Amino acid sequence: MLSIIDARTGEPVVASVRRGPTRVEAHARGYGAASLRVLLVADLLVRALEMSGTPAWALLSGGASDSAELRAGAAALGMHPFEDGRDAIAGTGAAQVLHVVGADGPATDGVRVAVAPAEGAVPDWAGPSGVRGEPAAGGATPGPDPAVLRLALLAVGRTEPLRLDTAALDEARDTLARWRRAVAAWARQPSRPVPDEVRGRLRAAWEDDLDVPEVLRVLRWTEDAAPELPDGARFETYAYADRLLGLELTRDVGAPA
Numbered sequence: 001m002l003s004i005i006d007a008r009t010g011e012p013v014v015a016s017v018r019r020g021p022t023r024v025e026a027h028a029r030g031y032g033a034a035s036l037r038v039l040l041v042a043d044l045l046v047r048a049l050e051m052s053g054t055p056a057w058a059l060l061s062g063g064a065s066d067s068a069e070l071r072a073g074a075a076a077l078g079m080h081p082f083e084d085g086r087d088a089i090a091g092t093g094a095a096q097v098l099h100v101v102g103a104d105g106p107a108t109d110g111v112r113v114a115v116a117p118a119e120g121a122v123p124d125w126a127g128p129s130g131v132r133g134e135p136a137a138g139g140a141t142p143g144p145d146p147a148v149l150r151l152a153l154l155a156v157g158r159t160e161p162l163r164l165d166t167a168a169l170d171e172a173r174d175t176l177a178r179w180r181r182a183v184a185a186w187a188r189q190p191s192r193p194v195p196d197e198v199r200g201r202l203r204a205a206w207e208d209d210l211d212v213p214e215v216l217r218v219l220r221w222t223e224d225a226a227p228e229l230p231d232g233a234r235f236e237t238y239a240y241a242d243r244l245l246g247l248e249l250t251r252d253v254g255a256p257a
Contacts, residue, residue, distance in 0.1 A: 002048050002207045004098065007114035012209070015045070015111070020095030021055040026082065027105045029062040031069035033118040033153075033164050034102050036077065039070065040150065041115050041158050041210070042100040043079035047244050048206050059083045069124070076125040076146040077153075078246045113158075120164025122149065147247050148173045154212050154245065176247060182223060183238050184252040185231070192232035194240050198222060202241055215241055 002015040015022065026042035028035035042058050049056040060070065060082035067084075074082060099108040103117045125146070149164070152172040156162040198218065205214035222229065222237050229237075242249040 002052055003209060004113055005209050007112040013111050015049060015098060021057065022049055022096045022098060023059060024056055024098045024100060025059045025061055026100045027061050028070055031066045033120045033122050035070060036073050036122060037118040037153055038100055038102045038115050039074050039079060040153050044210055045098060046080050048210060051243060057083065072125045077150045115158050116161045118162040148176055151176050151247055157213050158210060179249055180252045183235055183249050184255060186235035187253040189231040191236060192230045194236045195233055198237050206244055
């Protein structure tokens with residue numbers, strides 16, 4: 001079951017509860033890398049909870065003036081839609097509330113999921129009407145593949161500061177391109193189930209305080225250090241992990257080699 005360290009107490013709490021839905025409330029103010037990181041952690045929590053059988057939904061709390069930009073950025077990065085936190089009534093219809101809060105976030109009751117600061121320029125994905133895919137305000141382009149930014153944000157554990165510099169983005173771009181090529185090639189082979197050992201390592205990683213960097217290490221091991229795995233099992237492993245990561249690793253399946 002998913003266990004999260006409550007930043008208020010320093011103690012782990014079990015986040016996977018099946019007696020009712022869990023509300024994941026992201027507290028973000030101001031458009032930028034730090035706020036997008038908070039939203040991404042909330043998105044990962046929703047995904048992990050759903051994979052454990054716990055219904056969950058995400059809400060956004062913060063300044064109304066930057067809501068459109070934040071929602072456009074979240075949509076571009078493939079996150080779950082965020083409901084408006086102002087419309088939520090504490091405790092209504094929720095067995096548990098998880099508050100995802102950045103370094104300068106507000107004080108909250110309930111379980112507090114801390115997210116360390118993030119720095120670096122991020123694209124402006126909000127067009128004139130805040131619709132994904134429109135040109136950004138002022139005619140600027142929306143930027144590169146959003147999955148590259150998503151992977152760069154995932155590469156560092158949420159409790160460690162992160163800087164989106166050229167080196168981090170280049171590494172994410174190269175890794176994502178390599179993995180998508182590999183997944184497309186593995187998909188041409190007969191499918192095989194995810195090995196129990198590998199599935200267990202993946203789940204143990206993300207259920208241990210949402211340790212996404214360890215999930216990425218398991219994928220690298222599956223890619224390079226496990227020659228005994230058939231390619232069909234590698235494909236299913238990456239497809240399974242991508243339910244959490246949201247990197248569209250199977251995007252190029254069926255494309256010309």
